[in-house]
Amino acid sequence: MSSSSVLFDAPGPRAKRLYAAVGVGSIVVLLLVLWFVISKLNDKGQLTAAKWKPFLTGEIWTQYLLPGLAGTLIAAAISVVLAMLVGILLGVGRLSAQAWIRLPCSVIVEFFRAVPVLLMMLFLFALYAKYEVFPPERLALAAVVTALMLYNGAVVAELVRSGVYSLPKGQGEAAMAIGLTGGKTMRLVLLPQAITAMLPAIVGQLVVILKDTALGYIITYEELLRKAEQIGNYASNLLPALIVVGAIFVIVNYLLSLAAQRVESAMRRRGRSAGGPLTADPTDQNAVGAFAGPGPSDSVGTT
């Protein structure tokens, strides 16, 4: 409320009446919209007990929803670990003093941020199938994980870079002064602090990765959305299934964003890192992710 409250004065009696009127009016509009949606759903027979009851049975959960959630979470978990590894390597590579390391890393990072994740997934799926890199039942998972690893690795690389830039210059200078080499300065002094500063952004990036696993639907990976479709075929209640799966996504991702805020505020209190905690660029939280991830200027302390 810090910035918005300055846009208007503390309301007087007349403004209070006006605000109340607008408030009531918008509630009425909202209710009308809800009523319209519900009556439309009702007309099409989407609100009958038969359509919604399956979600109260254990079978739908054990056969569809929980395996789907497991598929989504497994792909997200593997992707985030691999993306961290790739991202740290590429990020350090981009900061290297040697041009022959720095330039390829820059090209790789820029390329994987510019190409849609879905394009990567389709390509990798075909590639793995053609050269039989993975057993057939693992093809889709492998393509999902690799594509997410490459895209999010590029995002993490940019986070590493901005994390190192956000550190006070004295940190690197002091490390050099006691005789550490460039590599050791990075490994022992700069990187640990940068990674600490990155933590909130990494947790925030988990939301992006989790949402992106839904792209696996397109290459037949058995995740939540695919399971929703199967529930729809099995119990002929596609619309309720989509709504339930959407709600699961929203709840899980909302909890993750809360966790990111927690980590951030905890770090602010502790003040462990010399640089402030980085927050994820809000625009970066897209299904397929944003292109220009947090640069050094726009990600540091956007809150």
Add this chain to the structure above:
Amino acid sequence: MDVISEFFSEYDGLQAFRTTIYLTLLSAVFALLIGTVVAVMRVSPVRVLQVIGTAYVNIVRNTPLTLVIVFCNLGLFLQLGVALANKDSNTFINDNNFRLAVLGLSVYHASFVAEAIRSGVNTVPLGQAEAARAIGLPFLKTLRYVVLPQAFRGAIAPLGNVLIALTKNSTVASVIGVTEASAVMKVMIENRPDVLFIVFGIFALGFVILTLPVGVLFTSMSKRLAVKR
């Protein structure tokens, strides 16, 4: 290099990229409109509007785009019969899918636009709004004449990021049968697995060409148009 000529003749790859661009631009306009309204709701003095705006952003941002687009087709159209094109026209299915995709992309990206504009509002110094109030402007006029014009200029960089993300995200429209770039790539890969890398290279290059200039343009615009303080 016959695969490149195939790209132009047999598969009409340029048409596919044109569809990608149309999808992107149309969705960008609608997302900007919806997003601005949501951002204004979130900074408004009326509590109910704030809650509605916040709920919109939190729900939409945490839903996968694929789910949103699939919902538009399977849910809105097939289950509820919401059609966005003329049912009698012989291009009904194509038109309808395209418009449903635009709807899904706009609704989804509006939440990011709203956040970008809100971050732009944060860049406007307190004194500006205070001065506007001091000369007696009410809330909406304060926004319209003083705060929002500066906020948009401050939000150009994040808005550019949303536009770039939108360009890439438009590939998800292929899931409901819009023949944009990724859909055509999929067909080409299936028909020509022997030149997999070249096909991927062509389409990847297409997206690099689409997104890189936008990034450069918006970065320079954000510097040029920033309000000097």
